[in-house]
Amino acid sequence: MEWLPPSFVFQLPEWIAPRLEKIPPFPTDTERMQFVIDLARENVARRTGGPFAAAVFDFSGAFISAGVNLVVPEQNSVLHAEIVALLFAHQRVKSYSLDALGCDLYSSCDPCAMCLGATFWSGVRRLLCGAPREAATEAGFDEGPVFPQSYQYLQDRGVTVVRRLCEPQAREVFRLYRQLDGEIYNGHPPLHPPDSPQ
């Protein structure tokens, strides 16, 4: 197995490009979240990834970037929807902080531990979530070490968190995923039996 050239590339599914052209500014949080949930649903229906999507909008409601979960198609545990959306947002605004544009991150579900941390570093002023954590865990996804004080940490540092926005529609995406027998790609199958030496 050779070391690959030291560059990394991934792509969004082909169906998404036309959906991201000429997006009008969405004046309300509800419209932005509905847009995100639609992407999540389409990602499931077209079988191009997990039941999660995210997008970044600036303070005026102008669209900056979007992401869908690509773990299975890209064979990469890092490529959660929020990570994908943030990677593109930084690429587009050419800055490692989105604070200058007053950006907000919309996610179709409460973030996992990785994505909650990524939200914090990205410089967004608000994190808005659709389905609650329990909807993901009920569907078989672990969300990792996220605790009430994780959200408190963000809020204490100026990141406003809004949860359960468009919750019924956001939950519907998980039902569709189960209905279509979508893969549950829990990152960490147990490798050691609980009583093995550490």
Added chain:
Amino acid sequence: MEWLPPSFVFQLPEWIAPRLEKIPPFPTDTERMQFVIDLARENVARRTGGPFAAAVFDFSGAFISAGVNLVVPEQNSVLHAEIVALLFAHQRVKSYSLDALGCDLYSSCDPCAMCLGATFWSGVRRLLCGAPREAATEAGFDEGPVFPQSYQYLQDRGVTVVRRLCEPQAREVFRLYRQLDGEIYNGHPPLHPPDSPQ
């Protein structure tokens, strides 16, 4: 500002490619961590990113992938060393889980909240860290919402965590970074005054 083509690409610094050729298996954790700390030091000395590096080795000590912090050069808050190393590791083994190879992640410093979460999803069996969290915070870096129960969560699910491996050498990298006036790119400058409405 136009939407970029829906592909994302980044590169490791040019100096790293020759360093990643023909790496012999390192039989001990100390040798693997020393390799990682050398990468972090070189990333600082060459001014190609922050004072952090990471690498993935398989159960036999064979090298899988490496990453250095690229936040400033790539203008992207997501590109921490561990994220970079894991993205490449998945690319190389062509799987969203590294568990089949019995991989371990070596990081020159305790992981931030994002990277701790990413470690969990990656399927590594062990996380080994060099400098403690305090070394990063003393240098001016926030580490985000990581709590003792965050590590416990990983360990309860079979991920062994080893900290303060080669600590003195790992701490030295932060001293060099300060000495060279390296940029402190704290992800989230305060956007709202503490008394602003949430």
